[in-house]
Amino acid sequence: MDGTVTLKRQVTLHEGHKVFSVHAWDSSGKKHTVSVRVERVRHHEDRHMDTVMNISSPQMESPSDDLVLMFPKSSTGLKRAKREAKGGWIIPPINVLENSRGPYPMELAQIVSDYSLEAQMAYSITGDGADLDPKGTFTIDKNSGNLFVTRPLDRETKASYRIIAHATGVGVNITEKPVEIIINVIDQNDNSPVFTQDPFNGNVPEAADKGHEFMSVTATDADDPDTVNAAIRYSIVKQDPESPNPNMFQINSVTGGIRVNSLGLDKEKWSKYTLTVVAADMEGRGYSSNGHSCYYCD
Numbered sequence: 016m017d018g019t020v021t022l023k024r025q026v027t028l029h030e031g032h033k034v035f036s037v038h039a040w041d042s043s044g045k046k047h048t049v050s051v052r053v054e055r056v057r058h059h060e061d062r063h064m065d066t067v068m069n070i071s072s073p074q075m076e077s078p079s080d081d082l083v084l085m086f087p088k089s090s091t092g093l094k095r096a097k098r099e100a101k102g103g104w105i106i107p108p109i110n111v112l113e114n115s116r117g118p119y120p121m122e123l124a125q126i127v128s129d130y131s132l133e134a135q136m137a138y139s140i141t142g143d144g145a146d147l148d149p150k151g152t153f154t155i156d157k158n159s160g161n162l163f164v165t166r167p168l169d170r171e172t173k174a175s176y177r178i179i180a181h182a183t184g185v186g187v188n189i190t191e192k193p194v195e196i197i198i199n200v201i202d203q204n205d206n207s208p209v210f211t212q213d214p215f216n217g218n219v220p221e222a223a224d225k226g227h228e229f230m231s232v233t234a235t236d237a238d239d240p241d242t243v244n245a246a247i248r249y250s251i252v253k254q255d256p257e258s259p260n261p262n263m264f265q266i267n268s269v270t271g272g273i274r275v276n277s278l279g280l281d282k283e284k285w286s287k288y289t290l291t292v293v294a295a296d297m298e299g300r301g302y303s304s305n306g307h308s309c310y311y312c313d
Contacts, residue, residue, distance in 0.1 A: 108197035120163035142178035202239035210306035228274040234294035248299035253291035282312035
């Protein structure tokens, strides 16, 4: 009732993470869906914990405030901590919502070397979006270690970036071992379904029984297939002609399969039907596109 997510049995994260969806219905009956990603992380005292992150919330315009990435002292990897906190966590990849409004440059994290307490350190980054195409997408302040994204990201163009952070002493012989940072671009519903052809053509026997499936339509969506943003549902919105009744055909909302819904097909009277089909993402609640299907009676 309060939306708390609990672990009901032991789970082995073979792939290092699991993604699932949580659904909620408001007082008007409207359904809302959010994706949740559970990742395996290691506590700095070698205890294990699972972190749960909302990966599709509209509020997630940027990573956590004051995210600090520490160069590791051992092989335990990056740490995650608030600036005022002691110790840290090993972090999962940084998640950035695509098409964020900014403002830009937008700070993602601060990269810090423990040596900065003893000497002035200079920070730099290399890799995807830094010194490799698309160059300049990510920058770093060489003095503070603040990491920025300079422009909106597009998941359909590039879904993740791998950058390498470097830190060297200024005027002293200190060099941190480079660390890898993965930046994932989180999907936003910014693409409409596209029919694979238009029109679709098929044939239906005039003596077909009710329930006979004789054709199917298909549409694709460029959004993340693991989210509801690419979950397409189909519906028939128009039948021409509407004889002998306007509901001669029915469509499977998930598969797009079209079947006979009523008896009375007559080739001599109505040799051709044209159906207008709508494909809508977000399980029928999002962006939509119209397509046409023409069926000829045999």
